[in-house]
């Protein structure tokens with residue numbers, strides 16, 4: 001019998017593409033993403049960047065790790081409000097954390113991946129269904145997150161107060177603890193890449209990317225913004241979206257060794273407008289082979305509009321019922 005070589009993905013009518021999102025985000029306030037806990041101190045995650053191989057010099061930089069960003073994005077899909085049914089998307093699909101459904105038609109698992117470790121029975125919206133052991137490989141990967149500036153974390157004294165508004169007991173003394181924070185105005189270059197997904201599968205990615213911006217961070221405060229700079233003579237978000245069969249664009253990825261903001265922004269913007277060896281002064285760049293599109297790039301406001309359009313497609317398809 002001939003060996004069948006297949007990825008396991010169902011064949012679909014819609015074309016598949018690779019997609020990339022490149023962005024620079026800024027924390028408008030302190031941000032906490034935990035790394036280690038020492039006695040009563042919650043420390044933020046940092047990375048060490050070697051600056052000179054000979055001398056072993058290294059920089060310490062704040063870090064929003066890609067795996068944490070991925071978790072926040074996935075939850076934004078699981079907790080998306082489904083209209084009419086009074087439930088959240090994960091409940092309506094029977095897909096959560098850690099109990100992912102791993103079905104190729106799940107708008108979450110199709111891109112984020114899933115795992116059913118053994119044959120099991122689950123109840124979804126009051127209906128019992130059997131699930132067989134399944135592995136669904138994620139086709140969305142996250143990168144970047146190393147801050148540009150070298151500002152170290154700040155440490156603050158906080159107090160965990162009793163959960164009641166008022167009680168007459170001797171136990172209501174607040175518990176003090178210290179927490180480190182990533183300082184405000186740190187800039188983080190971030191990247192999402194999708195492998196061979198359809199436009200509707202990318203709609204989940206676009207929704208999760210935009211929706212998670214207000215929710216990045218562990219505990220409070222939370223939230224980041226897309227950093228803006230001058231592109232084509234006006235302030236626009238530093239955001240690039242690519243959809244392609246072949247990677248013709250220069251990738252706006254910033255070296256973690258760069259510590260100067262102007263150098264980092266100039267590098268990002270220069271790469272954004274370079275496609276197939278040409279400097280292109282347009283915010284929407286397309287390359288064709290015959291009648292077929294092989295590469296398309298959206299930059300700044302039009303990239304934002306592209307992600308918003310896709311988010312709207314996601315909401316119309318999965319949330320509006």
Ligand SMILES: [Zn+2]
Pocket residue numbers: 093094095096100101102103106107108109110114
């Ligand atoms: Zn799922």
